[in-house]
Amino acid sequence: MLRRHARTSGARSLPCPPGPPTLPIVGNIMDMGTPSAWQKLAEYKKTYGNLVYFHGFGKSVLVINSLEAMNDLLDKRANKYSDRPMLIFGSELVGLNRTFALCDYGEEWRAQRKLAHAALGPAAVRDYVEAQEDIAAGLANDLLKTPEDFHNLIRVASGRIVITITYGTRPGATENGFVLIAEEVNRIGGEAAIPGAYLCDILPILKYAPSWVPFQRTAAYGRQAVHDMLNKPFDYVKKEMASGTAPPSLVQRLLSDPPENITNLEERIKAAAGTMYGAGAESTFSAVLTFVLAMALNPDKQRLAQAEIDRVVGMDRLPIIEDIPNLPYINAVIKETMRWNPSLPLGVAHRSSEDDVYEGYFIPKSTIVIPNVWAVAFEPNEKYDPHAFLPERFLDDSLPVVDPSTWAFGFGRRICPGRFLAENSLFIFAVTLLSAFDISPPENGEIKVHFKEFFISLLAPFDCCITPRSGAKANLVEMRAAQNAI
Template identity: 40%
Template sequence: MSYFLFLFLAFVLWRRWKVNTSNPGKLPLPPGPKPLPIIGNIRDIPLGVPQWELYEAMALKYGDIIHLNVLGQSIVVLSSLEAINDLLEKRSAIYSSRPRSTMMHELMGMGWSLAIMEYGEEWRRVRKAFHQHFNANEADQYHDIHVYCAHSFLRRILRTPEDLFTHTRHLFAKSIMKVTYGIDVKEENDPFIFHAEQTIAAFNTAARPGRYLVDLMPVLKYIPSWFPGARFQKDALYAKDMSQKMVNNPFIVVKEREHSGDAEPCVVARLLDEVPDGPRREEEEDIIRKAAGIAYAGGSDTTVSALQSFFLAMTLYPSVQLKAQAQLETVIGPNRLPTPADMQDLPYIVAITKEVLRWKLVTPLAVPHTTTESDEYRGYFIPKGTIVMGNSYFILHDPAVFPDPHEFKPERFLHEDGSLNPDVLDPTAACFGFGRRICPGRAFAQDSLFSVISSVLHTFNITHAHDLDGNKIPVLPEVTDGLISYPKPFACSIKPRSAAAEAMVRSTE
């Protein structure tokens, strides 16, 4: 153990020496909390506390560019669209060409993900295949599937409202699997959903810098899984198995259906039909396989978190629910359910969707990147190898832009006459990432959210749950820590607004 401690201390000191020698102009580092010897700022970002909440306080104190040192590793957090545009976009050759994938991500075999794939020819081809069928211009073709899945969700929460969190995960897995692979997932215990959830959870855990010691000391990757303290190797092997099954298994189903002539209409089938036979077909199929996996992993997870935040907000802010239901009654009436085609006539529902994306961000911190060379910005020195993160959370919780930023207020996106106000910063400017790594499926996700949120508000009342003694069960707006954030489990009551509303839900069967 003392030998490993010696190596670790030597590694930290070497990193510090390397930073000092690469800064010949002796420029200052960006401002931030004062680091301690050896361990740096590790005590300033403790595990168990959402990083973005810590960075929010630092941004208010130090400004929109913050520097931390964690065991010799430089971290820079950017908390304004100006800084993000100047660095992550305008200087993309330094900041965006090489995403910061952790050593754990490498051990987990997650190189297929656009979020951590190095920018280059393969990245462009995978993103093009994804964008071809999920961009804003193609979004309208999926409206019927959004409605179909929203109606399925209504029936599920009507039967077992206590299983809300399970239903939210099933809902978006159902829509993404149908669109991408033409696969109808099982109502219970679906293996495709299980593999995806396990993969996303592992990716999320490994994304936080410093979560695993192997990220700070990559040489540890050679330690066998049976060695004491090498639990990370077992975690990586399990995650790799889940990851490969998530990406490969549904793709294989489509290929088998194509071979037998039973292919369902879907994105993967269309992409495969466009590939000519020849020596490059296998390579092209691998691009399609990766693009489809990204669609499933990214699309379903983003909307799951956002929908759970919606139910949390409706429980805590009943007045918002009442205003939304009043608009739905006026525009939609009692005899049908809303669809994406009603979006322009339901500005308050659109505002709720925007506020859901702003209030509890799905990805409060953009995917970290690593600088490929040293840089100077605003007179500050940014060392080569620095982890750089866009602080989406603060951008959408800056009190100068969004007064009372921690309150759920859809009205902030509206004019006094109730119409949408285009002058207010749209949450999509930050909540789906930045620059060329912005989520290409954001239009699909927003349409899906609108369909579900509008349908739920039109047919159900969401209120506080009560215990057996009739006491209201407290609900706190707390979320999990990680690259992808979810509301922590909470109790709420979900009941049909009326017998007619219940009958309308049942009629969708």
């Protein structure tokens, strides 16, 4: 006991990692910078190194700018770095921490995470391949009719992949209703995550304010939305299962064949399933949209990718997920898409649950730890410009480049459980679009690129032309979409 105390107080005498100069109370936390915080944070690397430390308003934040340090802390010391930042409004008052993506590393997280593994692991995702191919074919068919609406169509298709696989829904009013509830919860969660949006996150005592105070009313509305998001689609699956009409889905699988030793099973399935839309829809959407932009801006890469599809898949069918191992250039295009504009350039923050010492620096308990994966993606390279879209960097054995799948999906025990599903989704969307369409800049030749940035780097709507490569390809899409089971 004595020794442990001595070690802790010794650690406390070490300096925290360096960071920009500080002021009283506010510290230096305002220097983290938004929008595009990741670029500014990566620049700090030149002055302060791989670890940059911020504090202020009673919070401490460690930004990590190197893959090695991300792995050392978030993976190798996962037992100390796997909590999530606590937001009083979003987590406690609205109840978003009922879902495991936002709850601390403990019993509840472990139980829900086990459910997610059982339903989203490499073997389980094989059951969802057909639904993903159907949704990609449906998107292509919709693009034949209203190509100018591509931004919205891709958003809907990315959300549909997640909602269909989670609950086995089919297009229609019920599915749209579930999506609307989940989007409303996303909106509330997104607002709650903006630093300083709710005073109770700065002055926690305010969480006890009476129910008529405006933020408490907003919280009550949010709680109801979370309740609906968890319960309504879950009840729908149970009804479908009772009538013998439930297609394979995450909830159907977990209810009919649950992993062993999970107590409070139904409530936990509801919460685990309720996590998926918020965690998976927008990140997939962002990646697919980036892919479309990259193709419009890089016609030479697009032609190479299309030539590979035509050669390997042929001209008389659309590609399927089974084609993945046979399309190395397409796989490189997808990796480059994830690198060139990572959907989550700052990953998802973890929080430390104990004091720690790393590289001679003291990292206090409750530090919010942000992996700036953008700094890894844009690491300067003697051969390939990090700002250019060059899939070839992933096919060049002379200069190995870090594969984005090692950082884009997060770290340690919190690593994205939807990554196998997401990789299949990105592949089937990309390959279906390239097989059937040419993607090019708008007629005036100019694409104006803006980002709606905060934690997620999402492209704002932009103009581009999506035209069928031939009448035969358009027929192929229509015929494939007509066979859709969903």
